[in-house]
Amino acid sequence: MKRLLLTFILILYSLISFTSKEFNNAIYFFNKADKFESLEETLAFHQKTISELSKILSSKTTKMSTNLENGKITFYGYKAWEYAKYYPKLIKNILKIKEIKNNKFIKNLYLLESNLIINKYKNFPLSKKILNNSFSINNENFLNITLPATSYFNENFLNISLKYLKDIENNEIRDSIYEFISIYLLQKKQYEESLKFSKKIKREISRYYVYQKIAIEYLNIDINKTLEIVNLIDIDFIKDLTLEKIIDILLNNNNVDKALEFLNFIEDESDKSLALNHIGIFYLKQNNENYKYYLSKAYWKTKLIKNDYERDKAFKNIALDFLNNDLFVNSLDIAYEIKNNYIKYLLFKEISIYMFNKEKINIGNTFMNISLNSANSIENQNSRDFALEDLCLTEIKLNNIEDAIKILNTIKEEKYKDLVLSNLAIFYANTDLRKTYNFINKINDIKVKAITMGNVSVKIKDIAPTLSNKYLKKSLYILKVNENNYLKESLILNLFDLKKYENLELILKSIHEEKIKNAVIIELAKKILNTHTFIEIKNTTIMNYIKTCIFFEYSLKNTLTIEDINFILNYI
Structure with missing residues (x-):
């Protein structure tokens, strides 16, 4: 304790000017307060400490405005944390002091720390340590996302915090805070309050994201309220996605009747067919003959989608739905309905990975070849090369390096080769540095080359420290001439x-x-x-x-x- 105090005394000399009398008095009262077991006596001495420190802060010789503006932890801030265990009386007095009262940023900081210590951690020594080490980035936007939002949850400062929210001009930051508040209240089961704050979010997608969470939480309380909140969502795909999630939850709870009710509110035909498939799979796992009806209905609803691309995409989703439920044969039946080569390459790649994960290597290779043939049949060259690049990276993850290199050689556009070359260079770093060197030299994009050399440097730091340092220096040199975040x-x-x-x-x-x-x-x-x-x-x-x-x-x-x-x- 004394060592910490001495440290901050030294910091104080570099931050502010003060009269030794007031400072010595403050230290005397502070140390005296710690000797009393009675809370009343302790508080009385801490009040005297605050009084002395207030004189220092209000002194004309005080030079701490810059530090206050930047949110630095001053000596006075340190004292505020020490007093926080006697919250809220002392913190309220601290907030009345002119230098803090007139500075929104610093005031927010004190509101936050007092709230965290008392209401969240309930552990003073730990809280003090965390907070003493928490505010080193001088970036008001970064901290503003946490400060007012978190201080809101202390009822004593509700009105102050809400006032600060209104002061924040940046819509993105303000929306983030409202979103944070809404979700926090939802976790506390304060549903109506959560909904109230979510309605303040200006950005539609963010607002609807929170509506989705609230609607799902209401399922176990008031299913009619769930539907009411879902209807607040005006973007169709988010609304349908929310309904799909609700149907899945209801099915998991064996509430298939309610799931069927929510099914009627899905607008998009492909989304509806996928939901029907979920219901069919539910019945299949229950050994209920109803599965035939719903799986058939899902299939024909998809089959009747007029747009070829949308139809194939819907079939892909149904096939993946089967695959995710270990219904491989059903998945394969649907896969062969797909005509679009791009969608076909994506689906057969997933089926191949599924088989590799099941350690059925030969079958996995068979489906990877179907995926590769589909990718090679894509008419648009950019799309084709992008698909081939993706397959190369997949093969590397599966340790099928020779296959990855074969596919790499079929890519036409150089820009789609660089990421593959980078991954190959990193892959060989521990086993064949000559190959690593060759792959790095083939990379065209200078930024990708620098990133690759940095990663290789890390990988070989123990087996080839000199070469590791060489790659790092090259990478840093490239950064000097190519500014890139x-x-x-x-x-x-x-x-x-x-x-x-x-x-x-x-x-x-x-x-x-x-x-x-x-x-x-x-x-x-x-x-x-x-x-x-x-x-x-x-x-x-x-x-x-x-x-x-x-x-x-x-x-x-x-x-x-x-x-x-x-x-x-x-x-x-």
Whole structure:
């Protein structure tokens, strides 16, 4: 505790000017407060601490406006976290202080941390650690997605948070917050409140996505309300997809009568035929003779679709439906109805993969050949080459390297070869570096070449460290002359694996597009969690980004357990 306090005292000297009297008084009262077991006495001394710190903040010599604007953790912020265990009385007093009261960004920060500590984690030491390490990215847009939305869930600050939501001019950010609130409330089974906030989402697709979730949740409460919410969806394909999901849920619950009722509301013929097929499969698994009627009805409804392409696409969906239910023979019967070569190549590829997964290699190869013949029969050259590229990549995943190379040689357009060459180069990195070298040299697109060399560098770092370093340097050189965010993203992850943290940070800082930067940060955090690579990067400033991401991942997506967070924080 004393060591932490000393650290922040030193930070304070670099951030603000203050009179030693007020500061010493604040420290005295703060330390005194910790010696009392009585909450009333402790609160009384913390109130005195706040009073002294308020004098410092209101002093004309205070120089912390820049730090407040940027959301930096100042000495005063540190104190706010210490007081959070006595929420809400002290936090409310903190929020009244002029420098904080007039700064929306900082006010949001305090609202968030007080809420998280009390209502979410219920673990003060852990919460304090997380929050002290959570706000290092100076990007208001990134933080605004979490701050007002999360603080909303503390009833004491509901009105304040809603006011901040209105202040956000960016529609995308505001919609994200409303979406987050709606889904959170849905998880808390506050259905009406969830629906109320979902209606505030301006972007149609996002709004209907939330409607879909709410409609499904209502199935077990009020099935009529489910239908009412489904009817709020004005985009046909989303509405039909929602109805399909509802039918599947009802079938899983053995409620076939209600499933048939919802079937009547599906507009699109191909969607309806697929839903009929679901019902037919349901009856088939129940050994109920009704399956013949519904499977036949699904088949003929599809057969009568006038548009050739739409009909073939519907048949493909039905065939995959059978395949996903291990009804291979039924799937194959439908597959031979398809005339369109592009759709045929896609379906037979899936059937082939299904057989390989069942370890029926010869049958898998047979269907892969049918898929390949269909791809080669596609009239449009771009579509044909794209299909062949896809088949090459599939063969590589299945370790059928010779077949992949044969298909590669039939591709006409060079741009469809590069990704295959890249995958082949990476595949051979551990076994035949000469082949890796040859495949890299055949790549035309300089960015793909750089990404490939970065990935190869990681793969051979232990078996050929000198060559690994050479590939990395070449890749970094290409980046210098070819600014590309996706190349940067790939290289950052390579550099992490190679423990080249300084280079990593330089490239990360050079990414100006926030969505890409945040995506990279999330991937880095996942890598840290998967590899437990904490000690090596403990003292690098890149950890500031990672800490923020770890917090972001946990608070919004709940992808980490409390044990994960505890483990991480031991190394921060």
